[in-house]
Amino acid sequence: MSELSSAHRITIAEASRHAGETVSIPGWLYNLRRSGKIVFPLLRDGTGVMQCVGVKANLPEATFETLKNLTQESSLILTGKIREEGRAPGGYEMDIERVEVVQRVPEEHPYPITPKDHGVDFLMDHRHLWLRSKRQHAIIGIRHEVIRGIRDYFDSHGFTLVDTPIFTPAACEGTSTLFEVDYFDDEKVYLTQSGQLYNEANAMAFGKVYCFGPTFRAEKSKTRRHLTEFWMVEPEMAYADLEDVKRVGEELVCFVIARVLENRREELKALERDVAKLEAVKAPFHRMSYDDAVKLLQGKGSEIQWGGDFGNTDETLLTEGLDRPVMVDRYPTEVKAFYFQPDAERPELALGVDFIAPEGYGEIIGGGQRIHDCDLLLKRLEEHKLPREAFEWYLDLRRYGTVPHAGFGMGVERFVAWMSGIEHIRETIAYPRMLYRTRP
RNA sequence: UGUAGGGUAGCCAAACUGGUAAGGCGCCUGACUGUUAAUCAGGAGACUGCGGGUUCGAAUCCCGCCCCUACAGCCA
Known part of the structure; x- marks a missing residue:
């Protein structure tokens, strides 16, 4: 997997110790908030969830398009600089520089568990x-x-x-x-x-x-x-x-x-x-x-x-x-x-x-x-x-x-x-x- | 196994004493440079669990079956 990460690989749990550094975090897309020329992918890696930021003006066109069109639970590796950020849940945020999508979940079969209400039976079937x-x-x-x-x-x-x-x-x-x-x-x-x-x-x-x-x-x-x-x-x-x-x-x-x-x-x-x-x-x-x-x-x-x-x-x-x-x-x-x-x-x-x-x-x-x-x-x-x-x-x-x-x-x-x-x-x-x- | 409640789009869910299926999430299209389960506008998506019956007409009433949930018994 080393060829997939372009910078030092860390986990989200370790992020606070890497403020100011450019690192790679492999994980899955927990959720994505979009607002025209800025996207906030929430990355999940098993150790935590981290908000990342991608700004259109600071990124190559293709990179921004990739980020904008990510689907829930797609697997990806994000690379960027960690920064302390009061507005981010968790207190730290990544300014995205590169994105490598390992697998994009196709929208024809979106991830079934959405961030809203589900019944017990449905959830148990998707345990x-x-x-x-x-x-x-x-x-x-x-x-x-x-x-x-x-x-x-x-x-x-x-x-x-x-x-x-x-x-x-x-x-x-x-x-x-x-x-x-x-x-x-x-x-x-x-x-x-x-x-x-x-x-x-x-x-x-x-x-x-x-x-x-x-x-x-x-x-x-x-x-x-x-x-x-x-x-x-x-x-x-x-x-x-x-x-x-x-x-x-x-x-x-x-x-x-x-x-x-x-x-x-x-x-x-x-x-x-x-x-x-x-x-x-x-x-x-x-x-x-x-x-x-x-x-x-x-x-x-x-x-x-x-x-x-x-x-x-x-x-x-x-x-x-x-x-x-x-x-x-x-x-x-x-x-x-x-x-x-x-x-x-x-x-x-x-x-x-x-x-x-x-x-x-x-x-x-x-x-x-x-x-x-x-x-x-x-x-x-x-x-x-x-x-x-x-x-x-x-x-x-x-x-x-x-x-x-x-x-x-x-x-x-x-x-x-x-x-x-x-x-x-x-x-x-x-x-x-x-x-x-x-x-x- | 008993008692009670329930089964409506991928998910959650409304529909009064029967009158011809709301709304939301997710998905698609578009807008938006600080979002916090983002918001706004538009779009697609349903033989109402299965089988039978009553009726001009059934998600709705009746019978049978299947599945789920809660509680009880038994126990950790």
Whole structure:
């Protein structure tokens, strides 16, 4: 590509450091404003958008004509001098000297996404192009920061990354529906819905581990909080209990929020996110038992009965008026998975905890302490009618040096939706997979 | 899967108790030397989701199907 740029190549993000220099910026035409003898192409290069100026009197006829007739999203390389300019959005502007059009989008097939209103369905059908627009760019940038923050947190706190398989032989939790995949020789495997069980084995090998990858749920959920394919980070710790889960979860959330606030101001601004709401999220988070949560909800008019799980509106009610997440712990054993350690004093309760984010973003973390006693685990497998043979390897973890251990899972997309302050989770991943949408 | 709402040009969208398809964006032509989703003037572009029915006449009413959205259940 070097023959295409006639001057030092820079990105728009670097432009402020090159004021007074003549540089080349390769990119795409975001928009074009024209006014007779002066044109303002807005150049987009993935790092930002920059207003450029072309004045007829200062340019060869052909160059000006080329600029004037550019079409939206045409690819081009602009060369010119960078100048500080108060009238330009972003504060810097390029005085265009040369233009090289790499591909001009023909007007017979103009770029479909215009700078005006579009419906969700149309935009989702053009998701591969929609990613070029400012809002999507900002959300994906925040997603990147969230993922980097999560990794940095675990990497700097003694956790080893041990990724778990995506093809799994059976249900990890038995409840949710699984996607079935044809394997070789008539064998069936399933797409993972959690790395949990493998994580427990890995924790016994490495002490503190985490896995980070996609998970799949074949539930026919059709809400703004659900995807059939989503990313989850799951830490697991040996010699740890429910309190450790609460402490680590709280630290992780605060760490990642601080990173987003530190490095993604521009994106938050583009999304008109109320950053004061994020800045308010500090430890300690609110702590509440399931018992108290049920009483609180009933007092607020919820239909919930002791023994039931929280609905969507219940979660919103629980954080009503709160500026930070609430951790609800000690759920009835029946509503939780088979592997939860029971409370020593009240065995009808499971040592699990859910973190419910404020502003209606719902559950972002779910986890707890696992059963470490082999006999109890066997009993639970029977109660849940799970095939013992499939869990022999899992039982081995209780036969060879079992220890109390605990962990949790955090859904990346819900976290990103919360950070971004957006309504629907579908915008937090580049290519969302939902109940009735698997394309593009 | 249930309940509710919706499907009108490439996109957004109006059209009352049925009367013969507004407006805007984008595209094309022209004007404009500081535009900020530029503005102004003109132009092209629609078997009103699909199939059937009622009617002199259907975007509008009725039946069936398809698709979308929101909410609920389940969950991260």
